[in-house]
Amino acid sequence: MTLIELEVGPVAHGGHCVARHEGQVVFVRHALPGERVLARVTDERKGFLRADAVEVLLPSPDRVIPPCPFAGPSACGGCDWQHADPAAQRRLKQQVLTEQLARLAGISATVPVEPLPGGPLGWRTRVQYAVGDDGRPGFHKHRSSEVLPVDRCRIAHPSVQALPVLAASWPPGSSVEAVVSSEGDTAVVPRASRAGGVAAAVPKVRETLGAHTWHLDATAFWQVHPRAAAVFTETVLEMLAPTPSDRVWDLYGGAGVFASVLAPHSGPVTVVESDRRAVSAGQRALREVPNVRFARGDVATVLANPRWRAVDLVVLDPPRSGAGKAVVESIAARSPRAVAYVACDPAAFARDVRTFAERGYGLARMRAFDSFPMTHHFETIGLLLPS
């Protein structure tokens, strides 16, 4: 593949930086803004190139030696920002959020990306390992389906690192999930292999927040940073400031984590969630909270029902693809007093914020959290109010 020399420009959505080469845009990974690098072109498309920095000719002051020897252009694809100082990672995330809001929502807004308690390593409570053709577990190499065996994952929680996954052999082409819960329960869950089927029943783990304990399938959704659930729910509670007469919807509500924190301060809370396992775990965990109920189903379908009329406050925590136009319009049509949007993708967040703006809701406040250190991912929580 061709090697090119690049002056690296700003960071963009998805974790790469933008450069130019002979008039073409180049999306370059493993580089930092302001650097001069030698990059290997990995993909040539109409109008742009993709490339990986393979040699740094002029380093950024933010560049550090990655703490994990498996990080880098020809290695593990998971932690793509290990070569940046953790404080610089947060500045870059801030720039991405600001740029996405300007470009996709047409608004000028910037907030610092706040660290969560704990360090940039040893935080991840759920890790999915891929298994190579030789039965050894590891991670997919950057831009490849090849599996790179690793001795351990440095961002994994110490209890996850201690689980007997990496020394064992697994069905080729399968994957294995290693989990530690907030209660210290651990689980190793083999997932489907190329031959199909899930090898074993999924064990349960206990997750606790405040006075409530959920018995969840080990592979069910729960925030992967140990402090994320507490910090995000406190932020949403503070932004929405519910009163006892407020009717609340917790959309894409999982097992009702946000509902559990809002319910003591609000009127009725309805959790809408499509995953049957999450709904039954939530119903069990919150069975003694009289003002929480669950509605299992697709959020868009549920909201298309005109019987769903009256709401004062909404929590919106969609998957990475965002809520989308139809869901945002359905929410705005009910004229809630406030919406707290919990977003794991800044582009999807910005697109949905634009739709809210078209329907009369403005971004009144925002906080962002580095709940995925060493990667380009982060979480944003925005408060939308009628403008």
Ligand SMILES: C[S@@+](CC[C@H](N)C(=O)[O-])C[C@H]1O[C@@H](n2cnc3c(N)ncnc32)[C@H](O)[C@@H]1O
């Ligand atoms: C980012 S998670 C948030 C879960 C929950 N709010 C929490 O913090 O634990 C998104 C949730 O949306 C659910 N989901 C995805 N698509 C959905 C849809 N179309 N309708 C309803 N729920 C959906 C997923 O099962 C998942 O539980």
